[in-house]
Amino acid sequence: MSTPEETTTDSIATTENPQTQPNQDAATNEANILTIEEIHKILPHRYPFALVDRIIEYVPGEKAVGIKNVTFNEPHFQGHFPGRPIMPGVLIMEALAQVGGIILAQMPNLQKGLFVFAAMDKVKFRRPVVPGDQLILTTELLSVKGGKFGKIRGIAEVDGQKAAEGDLMFSMMD
Numbered sequence: 001m002s003t004p005e006e007t008t009t010d011s012i013a014t015t016e017n018p019q020t021q022p023n024q025d026a027a028t029n030e031a032n033i034l035t036i037e038e039i040h041k042i043l044p045h046r047y048p049f050a051l052v053d054r055i056i057e058y059v060p061g062e063k064a065v066g067i068k069n070v071t072f073n074e075p076h077f078q079g080h081f082p083g084r085p086i087m088p089g090v091l092i093m094e095a096l097a098q099v100g101g102i103i104l105a106q107m108p109n110l111q112k113g114l115f116v117f118a119a120m121d122k123v124k125f126r127r128p129v130v131p132g133d134q135l136i137l138t139t140e141l142l143s144v145k146g147g148k149f150g151k152i153r154g155i156a157e158v159d160g161q162k163a164a165e166g167d168l169m170f171s172m173m174d
Helices: 004-016 024-031 036-042 089-105
Strands: 054-059 063-069 115-125 134-145 149-158 161-172
Touching: 036 054, 036 089, 054 089, 063 089, 089 115, 089 134, 089 149, 089 161, 134 161
Parallel strands: none
Antiparallel strands: 054 063, 063 134, 115 161, 134 149, 149 161
16 A cells, blocks of 8 residues: 555656657547447448448548447348358448448548449458457558549458458449
């Protein structure tokens, strides 16, 4: 147990230590967290296809990280598969695409409108995603061409393990 003087000294030492001070990056990250309401202002997806619950990191024009809480109440689990619910891989990729859409939809040099899938490449599914899992969806912008095409790299993880990954290409609908 410490005396009041020791506690005060420890507190002062802690507040003066730059490693324990919140840095500006942490403050910036807090400002770049998006709630579901803010996501709905950016993306057109709605139930049952709104697959992103929160954006926990966003670097404009570069990267977005989102969360998808997987619950048993989602409609696809009724038939995929009865007695052994597994989130369909195409929905995992769609969730990654929606997080990538956060990047593309807010880029000032891109034409405004609806981006849709054009292609997927190097897609791999590594482990099943089941009710109760929390998907961490990390997307990184790889390229933009002609103001109408975008390519992102996406990785979906559960508990630090890759569940799926791939490159996703988007095209602006005319």
